[in-house]
Amino acid sequence: MITQELLTEDTRAMLEWALRLYRGSAKATNFLTQQRQLFEEPLRVGVTGRPKAGKSTLLDALDEDDFIEGHTSDVDAVLHLTGPVRAEDRSALQGNPIPVNTIVVLARADELGGGRVDAMSSAKMIARRLRAEPELGQLCQDVVAVAGLLAVAGRTLTDAEFDALVALAALPREELDELLLSTDRFMNPALEDVVLRQGLLECLGLFGIRLCTTLVRRGYGDPSRLAAELVQRSGLNDLRLSIRRHFTERAPVLKARSALVAVETVLRAEPRPEARGLHAEVERIQVTTQDFRELRLLAALQTGRIELPSEIATEAEQLLGLSGTSPANRLGSDDGADLLHIAMAVLDRWQAYASNPVWRRAQTTAAKTVVHTCEAIIDTLTRP
Amino acid sequence: MTMTALDVIDEALRQPAIGRRRDLTSRLSRLRGRLADPAIRVVVVGGLKQGKSQLVNALLGTSVCPVHDDVASAAPAVIRHADQSWAAVVRPGQQRLEPVEIERVAEEISGGQVVRAEVGVPRAVLSGGLVIVDTPGVDGLRSEHTSRTLAELAEADAVLAVTDSLTELSPAELQFLRFATTICPNVLGVLTKTDMSPRWRSHLERNRMLIAEAGLAIPLVAVSSVLRERALRTSDQNVNAESGFPALVGYLENTVKAQAGLLARRSASEAILAVTEQVSLGLRAELSTQDPSSLAGLEDAQRAAELLRRQSSRWQNMLMDGMADLMSDVDHDLRERTRIILRHTDQAFDKADPAKTWDQFCDWLADKLTDAVLRNYDWTVERTHWLSQRIAEQFDEESRGTLPDLGLRDPARVLERMGGLLTPDLAPPGIANKVITGLRGSYSGMLMFGLLTSLMGMPLVNFVSVGAGAVMGAKTLKEERDAQLKRRQAVAKTAVQRHVDELVFQVGKHSRDALRQVQRRLREHFTEQAEQLQDALSDSIRRARDLANADLVARNQRNQSIAEEINTLVALRQRAQALAITS
Ligand SMILES: Nc1nc2c(ncn2[C@@H]2O[C@H](COP(=O)(O)OP(=O)(O)O)[C@@H](O)[C@H]2O)c(=O)[nH]1
Ligand SMILES: Nc1nc2c(ncn2[C@@H]2O[C@H](COP(=O)(O)OP(=O)(O)O)[C@@H](O)[C@H]2O)c(=O)[nH]1
Ligand SMILES: [Mg+2]
Numbered sequence: 001m002i003t004q005e006l007l008t009e010d011t012r013a014m015l016e017w018a019l020r021l022y023r024g025s026a027k028a029t030n031f032l033t034q035q036r037q038l039f040e041e042p043l044r045v046g047v048t049g050r051p052k053a054g055k056s057t058l059l060d061a062l063d064e065d066d067f068i069e070g071h072t073s074d075v076d077a078v079l080h081l082t083g084p085v086r087a088e089d090r091s092a093l094q095g096n097p098i099p100v101n102t103i104v105v106l107a108r109a110d111e112l113g114g115g116r117v118d119a120m121s122s123a124k125m126i127a128r129r130l131r132a133e134p135e136l137g138q139l140c141q142d143v144v145a146v147a148g149l150l151a152v153a154g155r156t157l158t159d160a161e162f163d164a165l166v167a168l169a170a171l172p173r174e175e176l177d178e179l180l181l182s183t184d185r186f187m188n189p190a191l192e193d194v195v196l197r198q199g200l201l202e203c204l205g206l207f208g209i210r211l212c213t214t215l216v217r218r219g220y221g222d223p224s225r226l227a228a229e230l231v232q233r234s235g236l237n238d239l240r241l242s243i244r245r246h247f248t249e250r251a252p253v254l255k256a257r258s259a260l261v262a263v264e265t266v267l268r269a270e271p272r273p274e275a276r277g278l279h280a281e282v283e284r285i286q287v288t289t290q291d292f293r294e295l296r297l298l299a300a301l302q303t304g305r306i307e308l309p310s311e312i313a314t315e316a317e318q319l320l321g322l323s324g325t326s327p328a329n330r331l332g333s334d335d336g337a338d339l340l341h342i343a344m345a346v347l348d349r350w351q352a353y354a355s356n357p358v359w360r361r362a363q364t365t366a367a368k369t370v371v372h373t374c375e376a377i378i379d380t381l382t383r384p
Numbered sequence: 385m386t387m388t389a390l391d392v393i394d395e396a397l398r399q400p401a402i403g404r405r406r407d408l409t410s411r412l413s414r415l416r417g418r419l420a421d422p423a424i425r426v427v428v429v430g431g432l433k434q435g436k437s438q439l440v441n442a443l444l445g446t447s448v449c450p451v452h453d454d455v456a457s458a459a460p461a462v463i464r465h466a467d468q469s470w471a472a473v474v475r476p477g478q479q480r481l482e483p484v485e486i487e488r489v490a491e492e493i494s495g496g497q498v499v500r501a502e503v504g505v506p507r508a509v510l511s512g513g514l515v516i517v518d519t520p521g522v523d524g525l526r527s528e529h530t531s532r533t534l535a536e537l538a539e540a541d542a543v544l545a546v547t548d549s550l551t552e553l554s555p556a557e558l559q560f561l562r563f564a565t566t567i568c569p570n571v572l573g574v575l576t577k578t579d580m581s582p583r584w585r586s587h588l589e590r591n592r593m594l595i596a597e598a599g600l601a602i603p604l605v606a607v608s609s610v611l612r613e614r615a616l617r618t619s620d621q622n623v624n625a626e627s628g629f630p631a632l633v634g635y636l637e638n639t640v641k642a643q644a645g646l647l648a649r650r651s652a653s654e655a656i657l658a659v660t661e662q663v664s665l666g667l668r669a670e671l672s673t674q675d676p677s678s679l680a681g682l683e684d685a686q687r688a689a690e691l692l693r694r695q696s697s698r699w700q701n702m703l704m705d706g707m708a709d710l711m712s713d714v715d716h717d718l719r720e721r722t723r724i725i726l727r728h729t730d731q732a733f734d735k736a737d738p739a740k741t742w743d744q745f746c747d748w749l750a751d752k753l754t755d756a757v758l759r760n761y762d763w764t765v766e767r768t769h770w771l772s773q774r775i776a777e778q779f780d781e782e783s784r785g786t787l788p789d790l791g792l793r794d795p796a797r798v799l800e801r802m803g804g805l806l807t808p809d810l811a812p813p814g815i816a817n818k819v820i821t822g823l824r825g826s827y828s829g830m831l832m833f834g835l836l837t838s839l840m841g842m843p844l845v846n847f848v849s850v851g852a853g854a855v856m857g858a859k860t861l862k863e864e865r866d867a868q869l870k871r872r873q874a875v876a877k878t879a880v881q882r883h884v885d886e887l888v889f890q891v892g893k894h895s896r897d898a899l900r901q902v903q904r905r906l907r908e909h910f911t912e913q914a915e916q917l918q919d920a921l922s923d924s925i926r927r928a929r930d931l932a933n934a935d936l937v938a939r940n941q942r943n944q945s946i947a948e949e950i951n952t953l954v955a956l957r958q959r960a961q962a963l964a965i966t967s
């Protein structure tokens with residue numbers, strides 16, 4: 001990211017300033033020292049949601065080191081797990097002072113769709129609707145439906161389990177349908193293999209078993225193909241992509257965000273007159289950081305809250321860093337090309353958009369943000 | 385031989401002694417009408433997507449309620465028995481029922497252009513007046529869904545509290561159950577989706593424990609609507625048993641309907657006892673005028689009538705004066721409460737910058753004002769009851785009657801009206817819009833919230849004691865002290881002042897209207913009581929006079945028939961008493 005290094009430097013300097021200013025307060029010094037250390041560490045993502053939301057299962061599926069269950073302090077970004085999005089979820093998200101670091105996950109998504117075979121596509125449609133909802137869109141970067149249980153099963157499917165699924169799929173259709181009508185029927189103690197079936201139910205859920213037997217019947221005849229299909233259908237890949245786009249690629253910005261929030265906390269908890277300058281600096285970084293604006297706009301474009309003609313929108317997303325944040329990535333060209341020349345042309349075009357009288361206000365404001373991005377690209381390219 | 389409440393009322397209406405008194409027959413006929421249409425409202429409530437609508441569909445074997453993986457029910461659906469299926473909807477801002485095809489009613493309900501839907505279907509479960517109400521459900525405390533649901537809950541004879549069996553009850557759900565029992569004692573908990581929950585039995589057990597620990601007496605049943613629908617489709621008794629629905633239907637038949645019958649019989653019994661008492665008094669008075677001292681009886685009756693006239697002017701004065709006092713006290717109370725809020729506001733905006741703290745402030749203000757309005761309302765209700773008791777004491781025990789519902793009690797209706805209270809124009813525009821959006825979103829919801837918490841015996845709103853400054857103090861910038869800031873602060877203060885004035889005005893107007901209505905209702909009630917007394921007295925006076933002029937034979941005949949009438953009345957009273965005891 002062009003301005004990311006600058007931002008990181010500014011943030012580090014801001015932390016040092018705060019440490020000097022609060023030398024006299026042991027509590028503040030402690031807190032800030034810890035924050036300075038956290039700032040240098042890798043991005044930490046917290047996984048939140050009510051009990052039994054599926055946090056542990058999802059963490060299992062993601063298998064990432066720096067993801068923490070339950071914590072919201074000391075993390076840079078948040079996966080918020082929920083079923084149907086409730087008022088309590090919205091209010092949980094509302095306290096975020098700089099809301100550019102949250103992905104809402106519709107967890108246990110198979111249950112959201114009543115456990116029917118088409119449950120996941122239904123859950124994905126709900127995610128899409130929520131993503132475009134203006135109110136929720138302002139509180140998070142993305143909404144993704146995931147069945148964590150299915151994803152874990154896909155990653156850990158054993159040969160014995162696979163064989164059991166194949167045996168089930170081989171039953172006469174009616175018999176299988178009757179068996180899969182309910183968990184009680186599936187666990188009918190009068191039948192053989194109850195223990196094996198218990199194991200299947202625990203690791204796949206009724207939906208997972210319905211899906212697997214359907215897939216096996218459709219010809220997913222070997223364990224690794226079935227496993228990959230399960231992971232794909234679970235929505236885990238969508239979530240990974242979203243995490244990469246919104247968190248990993250923006251890591252320095254999210255780190256800066258955490259530091260800014262932390263310093264603001266101290267300024268608020270222990271206000272003092274000589275902190276005036278630091279205060280102004282915190283505000284300056286927030287307001288002038290193009291990254292924060294880019295993140296918000298990117299989310300708005302991707303979720304459809306702001307609409308631009310489709311080709312223009314695609315260009316905007318690329319310029320804003322959707323497929324990479326180097327100047328070449330942003331301009332969609334090879335490194336060899338005359339980037340500066342291209343960047344100038346792009347800037348001209350976007351300046352025209354920004355003053356297009358036909359566009360609505362939200363659209364011209366968006367164009368202005370892209371103009372700043374273009375200017376920053378040119379700035380990077382012309383720096384010695 | 386068991387007689388129904390309606391049988392006994394009909395018998396009472398056939399009594400000549402009762403038939404002569406138009407006031408009493410009309411009272412019994414009204415009651416008869418209510419009992420003949422004994423709508424027993426079973427309201428289905430719970431959180432979003434817990435399976436409420438599908439439960440109703442599966443129970444009745446219909447598809448009138450919208451079922452969807454995403455949020456679908458935006459308005460309540462009221463479903464009752466009918467020989468032929470029909471459906472109608474009420475559009476926003478209208479009263480009229482607009483007929484729609486029954487196949488389209490689910491779509492209408494989820495479409496959002498409907499305030500409520502009414503449906504009739506030929507189903508045996510609904511016989512005997514059972515009415516099932518599917519609600520949008522509760523989601524948080526400020527949502528439209530929640531307030532529509534609570535409004536239905538307020539009218540419930542029985543409640544089905546729905547939660548799915550995929551997880552155990554959350555603290556919020558438990559709290560809602562507690563709240564529901566304070567509104568309606570007949571609550572059944574229904575755990576849904578057992579078909580797809582591997583752990584529904586352990587969740588059922590755990591929930592039973594949680595409910596018992598919370599000190600609640602709420603029975604639970606676990607069901608699967610999917611299995612029930614399949615059972616209905618394939619007429620498979622086994623699957624129906626597996627669905628758990630027989631227990632639910634059993635509860636509706638054996639508990640809800642049975643208790644509703646008992647309630648109906650009780651009110652019929654009470655009414656008949658009161659009516660026969662009055663008539664017998666009249667007849668006995670007439671008998672006593674038959675003996676030589678009959679003239680004395682006549683004089684007694686006339687004296688009683690005179691006393692009554694004097695009493696009547698006394699209670700009327702009490703009502704008028706009492707109400708006038710009450711209105712001014714209520715107004716003063718609200719002003720006092722909001723004045724304190726305004727003082728806090730001024731203090732806060734002496735320091736804080738409205739541009740930075742406005743949203744928090746709006747929340748705080750909405751909460752505080754809501755609290756003030758609610759407390760004011762509670763107090764009004766209390767005072768009104770006190771006043772009506774004092775007036776009732778002017779009548780003797782027998783003739784004061786049961787105090788009518790004062791109409792101030794239904795929170796839903798009052799609160800709905802409160803929702804629209806907001807003043808539309810608060811200059812300057814920038815801030816004004818925010819005041820309005822900030823508050824409009826939260827008023828009715830907050831009022832509900834306050835009621836919820838006060839009904840649950842919790843402190844009203846726990847931030848009540850917190851001043852605006854404390855809420856916003858976090859963001860106070862002491863160092864910023866320029867003219868711009870001063871101007872913003874002044875603008876904010878005036879905007880709030882104006883808003884509060886408007887609120888006080890609107891709420892004041894509302895409570896005055898409400899109180900006037902109460903006054904009318906009380907006047908009607910006591911007037912009716914007084915007229916009944918008057919009628920009874922003039923009846924016996926007239927009879928005594930007639931008899932004094934009649935010949936002895938006729939007099940004896942009349943005596944005989946009076947004795948017979950009194951005897952039938954005694955028998956009737958026994959049947960009425962029996963009504964209340966039979967189960
Ligand atoms: N059907 C289904 N069940 C799930 C899924 N994820 C978790 N669960 C179940 O939900 C329960 C709670 O999950 P857990 O991950 O421990 O939730 P946590 O309390 O948020 O950590 C467990 O019984 C899981 O098996 C899912 O994607 N689908
Ligand atoms: N498997 C299963 N799914 C159910 C059952 N009841 C409801 N659902 C599903 O739960 C979701 C919400 O149901 P709905 O009745 O619309 O919930 P409401 O919002 O509470 O009215 C839908 O996807 C239904 O298919 C049930 O008994 N079994
Ligand atoms: Mg866990």
Ligand SMILES: [Mg+2]
Pocket residue numbers: 436437438450451456457519520
């Ligand atoms: Mg519904």
